[in-house]
Amino acid sequence: MNGILSLISKLDVVIGILIKPIVIILSASVAVMMAYGVITRAILDQPVFGLEEIVLMCAMWLYMFGAVLASRERSHLTADFIQVVCKNTSVIKFFHLLATMISLAMAVMFSIWAYDLLDWALRKGQSTTVFHLPWYISQSSLFVASVLFIFYLIRDFFEDLNSFLSRKTA
Incomplete structure (x- = not known):
């Protein structure tokens, strides 16, 4: 079990290195675009058409990666x-393990749903109205996040199982 947790720990470092800068860039981008949209619409009376399409794409990825980081740090609401x-x-410890198993089962179901949504989006080929950005760009964030949720729930399962079993030997 320690070998699995060691491998997960190494992968976790790589995931953290990749996601944290993306979250920072997306956060700054969404904030700047929203401010720009408000300023141009309210002060200059010149709305920027299509800006909300880009904000939506960025916000979806930001939200999903934020949820992944919360799952990574086990700082989500419980x-x-x-x-x-x-x-x-x-x-x-038993109920922690049970909650993790239930969460893992739900994450697998969510992942299946997210995959079906992504598959449907790729087959439909729908796009946004102004910039014609494919909808699967934002919808793929659900699938990517759900796979990462499963990864972290597997880690949590092994940690909780290890904790539960160690109390029996202690």
Whole structure:
């Protein structure tokens, strides 16, 4: 199990190196484009047609990569009420493992749905109205993120399983 976690840790470093600069660039881009759109529309009375298409594409990727980073750091929202009602560490560790398994099953279902959506988008060939950007650019963010969610949930599963099993030997 430690070999798997070691491999996952090495891949995690590469994923972090790739995603963090992309998130920074996308955040800055969305902020600049939104400010530019507001200034040109409100102050100059000259709307920029199609700007919202580009903002939407960037925002989809930004949101999905932000969710991946939250999953990577295990900083996403959780409802750990078991820790409030129970002080038994074995029970708490079991429920952490159970929650991770449920999340993993849901992520696999989400990934299948995202793949079907991406496949449909590629077959349909739909594009935006102003710049004719293919819709699969934004829709592919759902599939990429879901695969990365699965990756991190597999990591979490092995960590939770290791934690649960180690309490039995301790």
